[in-house]
Amino acid sequence: MTTTLPIRRALLSVSDKAGLTEFASFLAAQGVEILSTGGTAKAMRDAGIAVIDVADFTGFPEMLDGRVKTLHPKVHGGILGIRGNAEHEAAMKDHGIAPIDLVVVNLYPFEATVAKGADFDTCIENIDIGGPGMIRAAAKNHAAVTVVTDPEDYAAVKADMEANGGATTAALRTQLAAIAYARTAAYDAAISTWFAGQVSDEFPRRFAVGGRLKQTLRYGENPHQKAAFYVTGEDRPGIATAEQVQGKELSYNNLNDTDAAFELAAEFDEPAVAIIKHANPCGVAVGGDVVAAYQRALACDPVSAFGGIVALNRPIDAAAAEEITKIFTEVVIAPDADAEARAVFAAKKNLRLLLTGGMPDPAAPGVTFKNLSGGFLVQSRDNGRVMAADLKVVTQRQPSEQELRDMLIAFRICKHVKSNAIIYVKDGATVGIGAGQMSRVDSSRIASWKSAEAAKAQGLAQPQTVGSVVASDAFFPFADGLLAAAEAGATAVIQPGGSMRDDEVIKAADEKGLAMVMTGMRHFRH
Structure with missing residues (x-):
């Protein structure tokens, strides 16, 4: 694989336009010819960046309500053609196919569309076809093509090009190809999961799971284990959606225990507090307010509660914060906390405060996973409730x-x-x-x-x-x-x-x- 290859022509087609014009301006300043489509092209033109429409590049108009615009040999041939391969280069020359060196594509927002509760037809129209095709083609031919699927990677490409005279290195192209395949895999997993739900196939023949890295952890359950936290995008308030207001980085065990605590606190309609240690509760109580509930939960096992996780199903006020901080607590999680409560917690620098903005529904459907050697178990969430x-x-x-x-x-x-x-x-x-x-x-x-x-x-x-x-x-x-x-x-x-x-x-x-x-x-x- 050639170590560095210059970027002379790029195709940009993105749904997420964060950082788009800044990155495109950089490419234009490097003398890169930019191809684009639809809203992406308009955003760049509005910013004064010269753009060639893909339809003009291919000589074939966008059609079928935009379903067909990049599905063309001049696009895919330009991406997939092997540089230095005489047969490929001759075919590209014969058919007027120019090489495309950089593909910047992120996909139709299918996951967000489903999360909003859109109807069936709207969800179908938000399944991207051309985007995954271009991403996979570019990733396959990463020996010559740089592929970017996430705005957060613009900076790495820019730095690589600046350091190498407008070229990218093989190391970066390989890294970005791995990211690209993970993105299309997660995208397809979201689509397959949604489709399985549409046809009431709870356990389909092939079960795909996708996640996005939220945090690389210092270690796993023990210091000799490596670990990371991935989020699936499930619309469920909790540890994956929480804002960490203060405190040091959460550990693997913190995350596991905090999730257990918050799910337990969510079981109750009245004010409730759950104190967790090693994924098991050491005290749980309901009360007229969270202060009373906390005091009674703590009384169950105050020794084990030291260094534990406290979950509340109500916003935290100063009185509750004062009570909780009387002993050492690793993590406090709640739907919200007022300014006075935050000030009380701020005096405890090692305490992590997580606010979720809401409570999970204990009766909502969902699935849970357990890893086995060579496979995994899947079951519906235990949402059973006895009245x-x-x-x-x-x-x-x-x-x-x-x-x-x-x-x-x-x-x-x-x-x-x-x-x-x-x-x-x-x-x-x-x-x-x-x-x-x-x-x-x-x-x-x-x-x-x-x-x-x-x-x-x-x-x-x-x-x-x-x-x-x-x-x-x-x-x-x-x-x-x-x-x-x-x-x-x-x-x-x-x-x-x-x-x-x-x-x-x-x-x-x-x-x-x-x-x-x-x-x-x-x-x-x-």
């Missing part, structure tokens, strides 16, 4: 209104706790959490033990699990898990049911005087 009308009382004792309210809160929290999960809730706040154990009995005992430790630290006479309700993410296979909850002082139980020993578990609940409801819905989280 009071869905509950089946299976014990002799009916639950009270307060128990019902707490059970629904506990079961929503269960969805966000690693299995096996046991959650104790009292008056709208977690008072014991047992997560990620191989035995459901152990999860119940750990939650009870953590509650006892928290009670000691607060000088309480007894653990808060006394008089609480308990939720299990899956059925009790034996009565022992339920009996452990009874020993902790729980008065009511919510669980999916479905065990072959449900009758045995119900009998045990009746013997202990517990109220128990079954949901018919499981919330495993691995």
